[in-house]
Each structure stands twice: as structure tokens, then as C-alpha cells.
Amino acid sequence: MFRACTGRLLTLLSGLLLAAGASIAADSVTNSAQQGLRTENVVLIVPDGVRWQEVFTGAEKALLNDKEGGSWLDEKTLLENFWRDDVADRRRLLFPFLWGTVAQQGQLFGNKAAGSSAQVTNGVAFSYPGYNELVAGIGDPRIDSNEFGPNPNLTVFEWLNGQPDLRGRVAVYATWGTFGDIFNRERSGLHIQAGVRPKTGKLTPRDELLNELYATTTLLDANDLYNSFTQAAMLDYVKEAQPRVLFVGYGETDSWAHSGRYDLVLTAARQVDRFVEQLWNTMQSMPQYRGKTTFIVTTDHGRGSGPVDWKEHGMDSPGSEDIWIAVIGPDTPALGERRDIPPVTQAQVAATIAAFLGRDFRKAQPQAAAPLPDVLAPAPHAGRSQRP
Numbered sequence: 001m002f003r004a005c006t007g008r009l010l011t012l013l014s015g016l017l018l019a020a021g022a023s024i025a026a027d028s029v030t031n032s033a034q035q036g037l038r039t040e041n042v043v044l045i046v047p048d049g050v051r052w053q054e055v056f057t058g059a060e061k062a063l064l065n066d067k068e069g070g071s072w073l074d075e076k077t078l079l080e081n082f083w084r085d086d087v088a089d090r091r092r093l094l095f096p097f098l099w100g101t102v103a104q105q106g107q108l109f110g111n112k113a114a115g116s117s118a119q120v121t122n123g124v125a126f127s128y129p130g131y132n133e134l135v136a137g138i139g140d141p142r143i144d145s146n147e148f149g150p151n152p153n154l155t156v157f158e159w160l161n162g163q164p165d166l167r168g169r170v171a172v173y174a175t176w177g178t179f180g181d182i183f184n185r186e187r188s189g190l191h192i193q194a195g196v197r198p199k200t201g202k203l204t205p206r207d208e209l210l211n212e213l214y215a216t217t218t219l220l221d222a223n224d225l226y227n228s229f230t231q232a233a234m235l236d237y238v239k240e241a242q243p244r245v246l247f248v249g250y251g252e253t254d255s256w257a258h259s260g261r262y263d264l265v266l267t268a269a270r271q272v273d274r275f276v277e278q279l280w281n282t283m284q285s286m287p288q289y290r291g292k293t294t295f296i297v298t299t300d301h302g303r304g305s306g307p308v309d310w311k312e313h314g315m316d317s318p319g320s321e322d323i324w325i326a327v328i329g330p331d332t333p334a335l336g337e338r339r340d341i342p343p344v345t346q347a348q349v350a351a352t353i354a355a356f357l358g359r360d361f362r363k364a365q366p367q368a369a370a371p372l373p374d375v376l377a378p379a380p381h382a383g384r385s386q387r388p
């Protein structure tokens with residue numbers, strides 16, 4: 001009886017949808033396909049506290065030394081590793097994937113010198129408020145400390161995980177233990193691997209090695225794992241569980257800046273670019289992701305400038321509100337480095353993630369900012385377009 005009714009209802013619904021010009025997939029209607037979008041998976045990747053200056057102009061020469069940059073490498077090696085006279089060569093040397101692939105196939109917001117501003121709206125420009133703004137879509141003045149505790153706001157990750165077709169397919173991998181609070185582990189029920197959390201249960205030899213390294217590695221910050229550990233665990237999870245919505249948080253860039261080591265900031269930033277490329281290539285080799293995956297790469301806050309202030313961020317370091325946002329995927333027109341456009345904000349990222357999956361986050365979180373402009377353009381040749 002129940003099955004028969006369900007069958008008749010489905011037939012009726014199919015008829016209605018077909019009449020409206022849409023078509024229905026054999027097993028389920030995907031919201032994005034209904035809207036002519038090809039994205040079925042979204043990955044938000046956030047290296048902590050990477051300045052727009054490095055993204056758009058590469059290494060800063062005044063900091064490639066021991067005195068201002070705190071480098072342990074000699075200046076000749078620093079220049080070889082990170083300096084080119086031409087700005088396009090220099091930024092590509094630091095971020096080869098961003099400039100070699102994302103800028104060719106996607107978009108980059110936030111080059112202030114080219115008339116593209118991307119800013120945080122939380123007014124404080126440090127980590128927890130920034131991550132909250134990214135994933136909840138609102139700058140929340142209540143969140144005034146990294147030790148704030150469990151996030152009262154609904155994040156787009158928690159919301160998506162509550163939808164039947166995405167339940168259990170939303171995950172968080174990050175170096176910083178505080179993401180357990182930012183994504184409200186208790187309430188959200190998300191799969192969160194953040195900070196030093198040795199794996200339990202059935203362990204592969206690779207898991208056992210990682211657990212041993214968790215226990216024996218001297219960390220710069222006990223609450224912040226090194227990026228390479230998170231990368232290894234995250235790639236294993238992607239291959240095994242194939243999440244459809246994934247957050248990846250990398251921490252070293254901020255920690256090395258606070259430590260006054262510009263050489264290590266640059267080294268970590270370049271390695272993050274390689275990690276992003278590695279994840280992109282891994283996903284493109286898997287049927288679940290190939291041609292159906294959008295990456296958004298951004299940062300939680302900027303930093304100050306000048307010979308000292310590059311190390312810090314927040315209210316006392318002007319410029320910390322300036323960020324950058326990169327987007328690449330099958331629904332994003334290849335507009336490259338954006339120039340002379342209206343400002344965008346960090347708060348727009350949350351609704352953008354949902355929009356790529358054909359959903360409106362602002363139905364659940366009315367205060368969330370609108371999706372980023374111009375990054376979603378349903379392809380006229382997409383398989384199930386509603387467009388004529």
C-alpha cells in the first residue's frame with residue numbers, strides 16, 4: 001500500500017516536473033541539476049591568515065631577509081626560492097595552482113590594486129569570527145574570542161548535512177582543534193577531524209603511523225596540527241567516504257607569521273597550493289567528482305603590512321579586513337582575476353556553497369549574505385537544464 005502510493009506520487013511528480021520543462025534523474029532529483037548546474041560536490045579550503053598581497057603580488061621583497069622577515073635562510077636562497085622581478089612570474093612561483101589553473105579556468109576576487117575588494121564584515125579580523133562568517137554567512141559580534149566555545153549559529157555545513165540527499169556526506173578536516181566548536185560538533189553531528197585526534201577503531205598501517213606521529217611530533221601550537229597530517233588523513237577519507245561537501249582548514253601560514261618567520265610563511269603557503277592541487281587532481285580522477293566539483297579557496301582574515309605588522313592581524317593591524325576568494329568548477333565562468341567590480345564580502349561564501357548545490361541557504365539563515373556574483377552560470381549545454 002505505502003509503496004504503491006509512493007510510486008503513484010512519484011509518477012505524478014515526475015509528470016509535473018517534466019511538464020515544467022525539467023527532467024528527473026532515475027533515482028533522485030538533484031537540486032543543482034534542476035537549475036542547470038553541474039556541481040554536485042563543493043569543497044571550501046581555507047589556509048589561515050594568508051594575505052591578499054602575497055596571493056596577487058607574490059613574496060614581498062622587503063621581508064626576504066633576517067631583519068624584518070626573521071628568515072633562517074640566507075637572502076640569496078630566499079630570492080632564488082621566492083623572488084622574480086615580474087609580478088605575474090612571482091605570484092605564480094608562490095601559488096602555481098592558483099595562477100596556473102584557477103586563474104585560467106575560474107575566478108579570483110580581492111586584488112585591491114586592480115579594483116576588486118574582498119573583506120570580512122565581522123569587524124575584528126581574527127580566526128573564529130572569520131570562520132564563523134565564512135560558514136554561517138554572518139559577521140557575529142557575539143563571537144569575540146577564539147575560545148568562544150560552541151557556535152550558536154547554524155553553519156551551511158550543518159544545514160546541508162540535514163538534507164536527505166547529503167546526510168552523512170558532509171565533512172570537516174582541519175589542523176585547528178577549535179573547528180570542533182566552530183562547526184558545533186555536539187549539535188551538528190558533522191564528521192569533524194580537527195586538531196590532534198588519533199584515529200580509533202579498525203586501523204590501516206597508514207592510520208597507525210599517523211597516530212604514532214600525532215603522539216610524538218613536537219607541535220608549534222598544541223591545538224594546531226601541521227598541514228601535512230591533515231592532508232594525509234583527509235585524502236584517505238575522500239577516497240573512502242567520498243563526501244559531497246567538504247571543509248579543509250590549513251593552519252601553518254598564520255602560526256609562522258605570528259612567529260615572525262616570513263620564510264616559513266612562504267614555504268607553507270606554497271605547500272598549501274600544492275595540497276589544493278593534489279586534492280583537485282585526486283578528485284578529478286574519481287567518477288564521483290570528475291567535472292562535478294567546485295572548489296572555493298579563501299582565507300579567514302588578512303594581516304597588517306610594513307616591516308613589523310605583517311606578523312599580526314586584528315583591530316590594531318590595518319588591512320586585516322582584506323581577504324581574497326578563488327573559485328573554480330564546472331559552473332564558474334573563466335573570468336580569471338577580477339578587476340574593477342563591486343566589493344564582495346566573506347559573508348557571501350556560505351550562501352555561495354549552497355547555491356552551487358542548487359539550494360538557498362537564506363531560507364534557513366535569513367541574515368546570511370547573498371551568494372557571490374558571477375561565479376554561478378548554469379551552462380546552456382548542461383545535461384538537465386530548465387532553460388530552452
Ligand SMILES: [Zn+2]
Pocket residue numbers: 049127254255258313
Ligand atoms: Zn592569527
